[in-house]
Amino acid sequence: xxxxxxxxxxxxxxxxxxxxxxxxxxxxxxxxxxxxxxxxxxxxxxxxxxxxxxxxxxxxxxxxxxxxxxxxxxxxxxxxxxxxxxxxxxxxxxxxxxxxxxxxxxxxxxxxxxxxxxxxxxxxxxxxxxxxxxxxxxxxxxxxxxxxxxxxxxxxxxxxxxxxxxxxxxxxxxxxxxxxxxxxxxxxxxxxxxxxxxxxxxxxxxxxxxxxxxxxxxxxxxxxxxxxxxxxxxxxxxxxxxxxxxxxxxxxxxxxxxxxxxxxxxxxxxxxxxxxxxxxxxxxxxxxxxxxxxxxxxxxxxxxxxxxxxxxxxxxxxxxxxxxxxxxxxxxxxxxxxxxxxxxxxxxxxxxxxxxxxxxxxxxxxxxxxxxxxxxxxxxxxxxxxxxxxxxxxxxxxxxxxxxxxxxxxxxxxxxxxxxxxxxxxxxxxxxxxxxxxxxxxxxxxxxxxxxxxxxxxxxxxxxxxxxxxxxxxxxxxxxxxxxxxxxxxxxxxxxxxxxxxxxxxxxxxxxxxxxxxxxxxxxxxxxxxxxxxxxxxxxxxxxxxxxxxxxxxxxxxxxxxxxxxxxxxxxxxxxxxxxxxx
Amino acid sequence: xxxxxxxxxxxxxxxxxxxxxxxxxxxxxxxxxxxxxxxxxxxxxxxxxxxxxxxxxxxxxxxxxxxxxxxxxxxxxxxxxxxxxxxxxxxxxxxxxxxxxxxxxxxxxxxxxxxxxxxxxxxxxxxxxxxxxxxxxxxxxxxxxxxxxxxxxxxx
Numbered sequence: 001x002x003x004x005x006x007x008x009x010x011x012x013x014x015x016x017x018x019x020x021x022x023x024x025x026x027x028x029x030x031x032x033x034x035x036x037x038x039x040x041x042x043x044x045x046x047x048x049x050x051x052x053x054x055x056x057x058x059x060x061x062x063x064x065x066x067x068x069x070x071x072x073x074x075x076x077x078x079x080x081x082x083x084x085x086x087x088x089x090x091x092x093x094x095x096x097x098x099x100x101x102x103x104x105x106x107x108x109x110x111x112x113x114x115x116x117x118x119x120x121x122x123x124x125x126x127x128x129x130x131x132x133x134x135x136x137x138x139x140x141x142x143x144x145x146x147x148x149x150x151x152x153x154x155x156x157x158x159x160x161x162x163x164x165x166x167x168x169x170x171x172x173x174x175x176x177x178x179x180x181x182x183x184x185x186x187x188x189x190x191x192x193x194x195x196x197x198x199x200x201x202x203x204x205x206x207x208x209x210x211x212x213x214x215x216x217x218x219x220x221x222x223x224x225x226x227x228x229x230x231x232x233x234x235x236x237x238x239x240x241x242x243x244x245x246x247x248x249x250x251x252x253x254x255x256x257x258x259x260x261x262x263x264x265x266x267x268x269x270x271x272x273x274x275x276x277x278x279x280x281x282x283x284x285x286x287x288x289x290x291x292x293x294x295x296x297x298x299x300x301x302x303x304x305x306x307x308x309x310x311x312x313x314x315x316x317x318x319x320x321x322x323x324x325x326x327x328x329x330x331x332x333x334x335x336x337x338x339x340x341x342x343x344x345x346x347x348x349x350x351x352x353x354x355x356x357x358x359x360x361x362x363x364x365x366x367x368x369x370x371x372x373x374x375x376x377x378x379x380x381x382x383x384x385x386x387x388x389x390x391x392x393x394x395x396x397x398x399x400x401x402x403x404x405x406x407x408x409x410x411x412x413x414x415x416x417x418x419x420x421x422x423x424x425x426x427x428x429x430x431x432x433x434x435x436x437x438x439x440x441x442x443x444x445x446x447x448x449x450x451x452x453x454x455x456x457x458x459x460x461x462x463x464x465x466x467x468x469x470x471x472x473x474x475x476x477x478x479x480x481x482x483x484x485x486x487x488x489x490x491x492x493x494x495x496x497x498x499x500x501x502x503x504x505x506x507x508x509x510x511x512x513x514x515x516x517x518x519x520x521x522x523x524x525x526x527x528x529x530x531x532x533x534x535x536x537x538x539x540x541x542x543x544x545x546x547x548x549x550x551x552x553x554x555x556x557x558x559x560x561x562x563x564x565x566x567x568x569x570x571x572x573x574x575x576x577x578x579x580x581x582x583x
Numbered sequence: 584x585x586x587x588x589x590x591x592x593x594x595x596x597x598x599x600x601x602x603x604x605x606x607x608x609x610x611x612x613x614x615x616x617x618x619x620x621x622x623x624x625x626x627x628x629x630x631x632x633x634x635x636x637x638x639x640x641x642x643x644x645x646x647x648x649x650x651x652x653x654x655x656x657x658x659x660x661x662x663x664x665x666x667x668x669x670x671x672x673x674x675x676x677x678x679x680x681x682x683x684x685x686x687x688x689x690x691x692x693x694x695x696x697x698x699x700x701x702x703x704x705x706x707x708x709x710x711x712x713x714x715x716x717x718x719x720x721x722x723x724x725x726x727x728x729x730x731x732x733x734x735x736x737x738x739x
Binding site for chain 1: 616627635665666669672
């Protein structure tokens with residue numbers, strides 16, 4: 001393989017710079033351009049997220065300031081790591097150790113002090129390269145012939161040979177064969193990577209959690225978990241990174257929700273009184289271990305866990321295992337035992353939902369769908385947890401799962417998309433009964449959404465809610481949700497998300513999200529049922545819900561994630577956006 | 584027109600800005616970024632800085648009025664201004680910003696007020712000097728490359 005100039009560095013590295021200071025933004029842009037990078041600038045964190053979500057896989061690295069008016073830089077950092085799994089470099093004029101530490105804790109791959117120098121910027125490509133190396137390492141454990149493709153795709157756009165030259169010689173020896181093949185396959189089309197990456201399916205995550213429980217939160221370690229889980233092909237690294245994310249996520253979630261839920265906890269969705277309060281607060285006390293406490297007193301609770309895959313596990317999907325407690329709430333301590341989830345990755349969260357205040361005669365069939373998806377380029381998928389109580393009579397809009405789009409296998413993601421699309425977390429709950437009954441639910445739902453809103457950060461592409469005869473569907477891209485005011489207001493919701501959906505629908509990634517997973521999961525999960533769903537403490541950032549009085553499908557509005565997801569008409573899905581969950 | 588004279592004047596002006604501590608090395612970095620693709624880069628950046636910093640100063644001013652003793656808020660706004668100063672190397676102004684933040688930390692309202700006035704003064708003074716500088720440069724028609732002895736100022 002002809003080796004190019006060793007001093008060449010990756011031209012065309014695609015950088016997104018986020019800084020609220022226009023002067024700095026201009027300077028950084030110029031500096032990065034001088035490094036021959038491909039620069040996009042952004043003055044607001046929220047816009048940056050939007051850009052990243054819309055143009056997934058169009059960026060290699062993000063540089064962001066820490067102090068920004070619309071969103072804390074650390075939060076942005078987490079969100080990006082979570083949703084897109086891109087390396088993020090933080091910048092600040094403040095070089096205090098504690099700040100830098102915080103940056104590292106939140107996943108920054110570097111922390112630059114302002115004023116930033118050209119030479120520092122010249123080297124940022126190393127973070128991208130390093131990440132790709134990690135990916136390759138993981139993949140190596142799975143399917144060696146794919147490694148090449150992925151690795152090759154990983155350095156797409158770079159001055160690859162230059163990169164190879166710069167690589168650590170030991171690493172290069174290991175990769176020697178790959179390099180050769182890489183060079184040989186330079187001209188081949190790498191668009192058909194069939195990747196075997198670790199997919200943290202609901203099942204897998206359940207096993208993970210079980211293992212964590214069994215070992216005991218304090219003593220948990222990746223090796224022990226791995227052994228207990230006993231999954232062929234799962235590596236210690238997979239588990240380690242999943243664990244790390246889980247831990248960080250939980251602790252963050254706790255902190256955030258504690259305050260938020262203080263107030264939100266007051267909202268009692270259920271007619272049953274305070275004991276039914278969805279009390280995330282009590283769930284999230286200091287220790288993740290106390291998570292389950294809040295559930296004890298609730299007769300019917302639903303816990304949902306959302307796991308976001310470790311950024312290092314680019315191909316991990318996140319799934320939200322939804323536990324449906326039985327009447328006694330004993331299921332709380334089942335498979336997903338929050339108490340033992342203390343050492344979880346930063347991305348997991350636990351939601352518990354209390355019983356919805358519905359008329360007794362109303363049959364509550366809740367479908368809680370928590371879907372968390374994070375996936376890296378060539379892997380589809382998202383795992384979907386769904387416990388629908390399917391009422392096929394009411395399938396007008398929401399058919400049954402068979403209508404769901406085919407799995408991503410049919411829509412292979414082109415390699416080279418090494419960074420995961422934003423995870424999608426959607427929560428759906430179906431409520432049977434009259435629309436008017438829903439109005440009871442709604443305010444609390446709103447409350448939930450609001451209270452959880454900062455906590456939930458997810459790209460929720462769509463929200464569909466169906467109520468009895470009416471279909472409340474809302475599709476939403478993260479920033480477009482507006483509070484659910486009341487059923488009547490639902491009708492006024494705007495449909496501009498169609499654009500987003502369209503985008504998603506057409507994107508390759510979107511196809512991945514589809515229902516295939518749903519279909520698969522459905523089989524597994526059909527036995528579950530959420531009896532009571534109280535969204536009192538689930539803050540969902542604004543959600544556009546609109547109600548169709550004639551259970552009319554709203555084509556185009558159904559979101560990408562669910563594609564034509566069909567849940568029974570009782571299904572109500574609320575994508576969780578803006579996660580405090582992941583914040 | 585005596586271009587070389589103009590250039591000398593501009594160089595001298597710049598040197599004195601450095602010597603007096605108005606500017607630091609970051610300013611050189613900004614000027615170095617200037618190239619054929621953006622021949623007026625330095626001036627554009629400086630203009631942008633003054634426009635933005637005027638807003639930030641006004642934010643602080645409003646906060647001082649509307650939120651008495653809200654040191655956290657004052658500090659946050661000043662932090663933004665300080666960050667901005669660092670972009671073009673506005674050294675003296677940055678020092679005053681830091682001083683203001685110290686007073687905030689001490690809960691010293693009087694100190695904050697005094698310090699804020701100084702920030703505004705430095706801002707005004709720097710703006711004036713840089714405007715004169717760029718005007719000279721425009722007149723001279725080209726960027727002045729200074730070679731200063733080691734010490735404060737640009738290092739080549």
